[in-house]
Amino acid sequence: MLIPTVLTAISLAINLSAAAELPLFRDFPSLGKAISRVEILHGPTPLGPMPMLEARLYSEVGKPAPARPTLMVKRDDISESPLGGNKARKLEFLLADIFGKGARGVVTSGMYGSNHALATAVAAHEYGLKATLILGPQPVTENVRKKLLAFHALGAKLHYHSNRIGMGLDMLWAYLADKIMPGRHPYYIPPGGSNRLGDVGYVNAFLELRDQLGVDGLPDTVVVPVGTMGTSAGLLVGTCLAGVWERVKIAGVNVADPLLTNDGATRSEARRLYNFIRQSADAADRARMPSCNFKSRKAFEFIEQYYAPGYGAAYPNVFSGMELLKQTEGLIVDSTYSAKAFLYFLDQSRHAIASGRALPHMLFWLTYNAYDFDQVINKHHWTNAAEKWRDLPKPFWRLFVEGRPRAQ
Ligand SMILES: Cc1ncc(COP(=O)(O)O)c(C=O)c1O
Known part of the structure; x- marks a missing residue:
């Protein structure tokens, strides 16, 4: 046990020292001293045009696509390890805080198929922490079932809740226990990993995009799903610090x-995050930070109408958008988050073409971790390979048998 602990400590020290490479810390060096990071992502995620999608959209109205594509995608879905997607950017900062506080375990919450719960379970598994996941109701799909199996295969302890009240009370207890005795109880990560530390990951992500494209090459609009709001708040603060507000x-x-x-x-x-970043910086860096009015409608638009029919449920047009993206660009999105944002992206593009305008200079931020968790599930030693779910705590069993033509 001692050798892995020493190795983890050494690799953490190396990772923490590499933090100065981040665009955020390069632009504002004092932040690199004030905010610790565990390096999960080794460099910028890829970025690319979407020529096949554009060609398809123009062909729908019988027109040829212009020679230079304008639609772009930022690929946070790509990662070599199971720890990818938008949660990896947040966990880099949350993990550093966990280690700083000396906690041995971590507790967080989400719906049964939560991407954030999964990313936390992966991180805990990789970094030797005990993970507890407080899980609440959402429509059960095969994807949700797969995630539940992955949680278990990764060694997480699962708390089942059939309603949000019980789930909320469990979360409150986990939060209070951590606040009252920090380091002695599991470290509490809020849903979605969205707090001012986690959100710093997306402030940096926007500066990473600025570095990749240059200020002049930045799109006019960045489209992203909003769940617990940390991703969009971080990107918004990023536009402020990059000097491209509005x-x-x-x-x-x-x-x-x-x-x-x-x-x-x-x-x-976003405002709280911006204030946290200002407070964490020294006077010289603070003086170089633009001030931004977070009420601006030009800087941020909140799009409500794609939520229906509810969290984790989607109309057929969401699925046809998913299929189109897969067929044209070979990209995989999830129907809970990224496919709904993509549908907005698609609707805006189609609307522009149908009105005889050029496509907007728009970027789709792909936040879904496309890693295939079958690899994790299949590596685990299950008591009964045909009914893996029987190894999960009993309350979860109904999520695997209900709606299926088989008795429990
Ligand atoms: C794939 C995906 N995209 C986007 C989001 C939304 O990010 P946030 O919760 O920071 O708003 C989530 C949150 O879980 C997610 O899993």
């Missing part, structure tokens, strides 16, 4: 309950 608009497509996820709450999250 020049690049963040278009956040809501996929979660509007009671908690809405325009005002996203702007407040």
Whole structure:
């Protein structure tokens, strides 16, 4: 046990020292001293045009696509390890805080098929932490079932909830236990990994995009799904710190309950994040940070109408958008988050072409981790390979047998 611990400590030290390479820390060096990071992503995620998609959209109205593509995709879906997608960017900063506080375990929550819960379970598995996942109800699909099996295969302890009240109380207890005795109880990560530390990952992500494209090459609009709001808030603060406020608009497509996820709450999250970053910087860096009015409609648009019929459920046009993206660009998205944002992206593009205008200079930020978790599930030693779910805590069993023509 001692050797792996020493190795983890050495690799953490190496990773923490590499933090100065981040665009955010290069632009504002004092932040690199104030905010720690565990390096999960080794460099920028790829970025590319979407020529096949453009050709298809123009062909739908019988026109040839212009020679220079304008639609782009930022590929946060690509990663060599199971720890990818938008959660990896947040976990880099959350993990550093976990290690800083000396916690041995981590607790977080999400719906049964939560991407964030999965990313946390992967991170805990990779970094030797005990993960507890507080899970609540959402429509059960094969994808959700696969994630539940992956949680178990990764060694996470699962708490089942059939309603949001029980789930909320469990989360409250986990939060209070961590606050009252930090380091002694599992470190509490809020849903989606969205807090000011996690969100720093997406402030940096926008600066990474600026470095890749140069200020002049930046799109006019960045389209991204909004769940717990950290991703869009981070990108919004990024546009501020990059000095392209109101020049690049963040278009956040809501996929979660509007009671908690809405325009005002996203702007407040961004404002709090911006203040945290300012407070973490020294006077010289602070003086170079632009000030931004987070009420601006030109800088941020919250798009509500793609949420219906609800979290984790989708109309057929979401699935046809997914299919189109797969057929044209070979990209995989999930129907809960990224496919709804992509549908907005598609609707905007089709609308521009149908009105005889050029396609907007728009970027789709692909936040879904496309790693195939069958690899993790198949490596695990299950008691009964045909009914793997029987190894999960009993309350979860109904999620595998209900709606199937087989008795429990
Ligand atoms: C694939 C995917 N995209 C986008 C989001 C939304 O990000 P945020 O919760 O930071 O708003 C999530 C959140 O879980 C996600 O899993």
